Amino acid sequence: xxxxxxxxxVRHHFGVSRETQVAKFGAILxxxxxxxxxxxxxxxxxxxxxxxTDSAQLVPLAAAAGEGAWLDVGSGAGLPGIVAALLTDRPVxxxxxxxxxVQFLRDAAEQLGVGDRVTVIGxxxxxxxxxxxxxxxxxxxxxxxxxxxLSTVHCTDSSTVWLLPKGRSAQSEVDAARAKWQGRFHVEPxxxxxDSGIVVATQIGAR
Numbered sequence: 001x002x003x004x005x006x007x008x009x010v011r012h013h014f015g016v017s018r019e020t021q022v023a024k025f026g027a028i029l030x031x032x033x034x035x036x037x038x039x040x041x042x043x044x045x046x047x048x049x050x051x052x053t054d055s056a057q058l059v060p061l062a063a064a065a066g067e068g069a070w071l072d073v074g075s076g077a078g079l080p081g082i083v084a085a086l087l088t089d090r091p092v093x094x095x096x097x098x099x100x101x102v103q104f105l106r107d108a109a110e111q112l113g114v115g116d117r118v119t120v121i122g123x124x125x126x127x128x129x130x131x132x133x134x135x136x137x138x139x140x141x142x143x144x145x146x147x148x149x150l151s152t153v154h155c156t157d158s159s160t161v162w163l164l165p166k167g168r169s170a171q172s173e174v175d176a177a178r179a180k181w182q183g184r185f186h187v188e189p190x191x192x193x194x195d196s197g198i199v200v201a202t203q204i205g206a207r
Contacts, residue, residue, distance in 0.1 A: 001049045001192045002049065003046060006049040007019065010052070010053055010056050010087075018087055021086045022052050022083060022087070024111075025078070028112075029077060030044060030047065036104070038101070038104070039051060039077050039079075052083060054165070054192045055079045055083035055140070057192065058080050058165070058198065059083075059084060061198065065159075066135050067135060068090075068091075068136075069091045069130070069132070070084050070085075070093070070138065071095065071130070071137045071152075072092065072095065073095050073139040073148070073151075074139055074140070074143075075096045076098075076101055076140075077101070077104075078104075078108055079140055082105065085109065085117060090117070090135070090136075091117050091118075092117060092118050093120075093121060094119070095123065096121070102120050125152050125155065130155050133157035134160055135161065137160055137162045137163070139164055140164075141165070145164065145173035145177045145199060146177045149181055153204065153206065158202075158203050158204070158205065162199065162200065162202070163198060164200075165196070165199075166187075166197055166198065167193075167196045168195055168197070170197030174187060180206065180207055182203075182206075183203040183204035183205060184201065184202045185199060187200075
């Protein structure tokens with residue numbers, strides 16, 4: 001998927017106004033790349049395909065989720081968390097332990113007009129104790145699947161939808177996780193990187 005195709009996908013699925021908001025976030029990301037290493041410089045020329053649309057494709061996969069917050073673990077550059085906030089009307093909780101990135105996420109949310117729905121927690125997810133289970137959990141390049149579930153499961157219940165981009169290792173990580181976790185697992189092909197997969201999991205609980 002090239003850059004024009006990636007932009008068109010967002011426009012087709014979410015409309016011009018939401019695409020414009022995502023583009024604004026892209027500009028904020030590029031500007032901040034001068035000050036901290038949020039995303040690899042080698043990917044700046046393919047920002048939409050590698051990062052923005054790559055994050056946006058998670059939103060339709062969350063269609064069956066109930067009411068409640070979208071919890072993004074290890075948010076870093078706000079991918080996919082900030083993108084999810086721009087493309088949905090849900091409350092979004094971003095978990096990020098690094099102080100400089102926490103400030104970036106808060107500033108970006110305010111600049112984009114979603115600060116009232118985006119909460120940035122400056123800690124590791126193990127320390128987060130939500131009042132209510134998350135409706136959706138996402139995490140991009142954070143940890144191996146079993147380890148991620150172990151650190152995050154206390155923020156979820158059986159109705160939570162997990163959306164976890166895993167690249168080429170998606171199926172192998174699912175196979176390994178089944179030894180420790182019960183639930184429904186599905187690997188959805190990535191629209192931006194055909195050889196990559198997104199783990200979609202529901203009804204998750206420890207064996």
